[in-house]
Amino acid sequence: MATCKAFLSRLSFDRTRSKVTADPFPVYVTDVCSIHSSDYMTDDNVDVVDEVWATILEEARSDIIKEPFLQDYYFHQILSRKCLEHALSAHLATKLCISNVIPSRVLEEVLFATFARDPEIRRAVRADLRAARDRDPACAKMVHCFLYYKGFLAVQTHRAAHRLWTEGRTAAALLLQSRASEVFAVDIHPAAKIGKGLLLDHATGVVIGETAVVGDDVSILHGVTLGGTGKESGDRHPKVEDGVVVGAGTKILGNVRIGRGAKVGAGAVVLKEVPPSTTAVGNPARLVGKSMGQNS
Secondary structure (H helix, E strand, O other): OHHHHHHHHHOEEEOOOOEEEOOOOOHHHHHHHHHOHHHHOOOOOOOOOOHHHHHHHHHHHHHHHHOHHHHHHHHHHHHOOOOHHHHHHHHHHHHHOEOOOEOHHHHHHHHHHHHHOOHHHHHHHHHHHHHHHHHOOOOOOHHHHHHHOHHHHHHHHHHHHHHHHHOOOHHHHHHHHHHHHHHHOEEEOOOOEEOOOOEEEOOOOEEEOOOOEEOOOOEEEOOOEEEOOOOOOOOOOOEEOOOOEEOOOOEEEOOOEEOOOOEEOOOOEEOOOEOOOEEEEOOOOEEEEEOOOOOO
């Protein structure tokens, strides 16, 4: 507790520049977080600011004022971390490690190295946090999504697993998939391609198959399956385009396309293409009209 209080007294937040400074940090974290800061913000290399991370830090300090008993927890998870990637890799490692077999520190290093070398992942992480804040009425703060929303954590685990999969590190990727399935009850094959700004709302029971593709700004509720029919091989899973909303308990089976901006109602079973900006409901799914987008 004394260490935490001493750190908080040194932590400075410059509201005019939205920058947070604190020392000391491991050299490798400082180097990576500073070198890559421009990758997720802007092409301008001068005075780059990570607004998402700055917001999370400010929200964390606000929570501590309201709930002082959370001080040590927020310090360990967020306020002692140099950047979002550092905090995320440590948070996931604590969740996904295997006691006495794969220590959290070892897993943290694997995750951090994966996030650090992929600017697309870093952009996607921030887009996912914004998506939760902007599209989930229950999410008041990005810091709450970061700490407590297992859908967000499952997706970030998948992003690391997918990177490892594409690098040929199959065993490591499958380990992350397996642990995410056990810990978060979300099973996404490492080969599946997931866009940025994904919201997995509640998330329990979501299954996404090997050749599935999910576009940007998609919302998927709990109990959704993007699976195969069991009668085909090769490219056999759904293709979900940008801005689609998939309701709870929906099953989309086979290599079918769900068009941009479409909505699929809860409990639907989809075996055929759903055109863009169209609503589909029922079992089997039928088209009932045009959708007006996620904010309708």
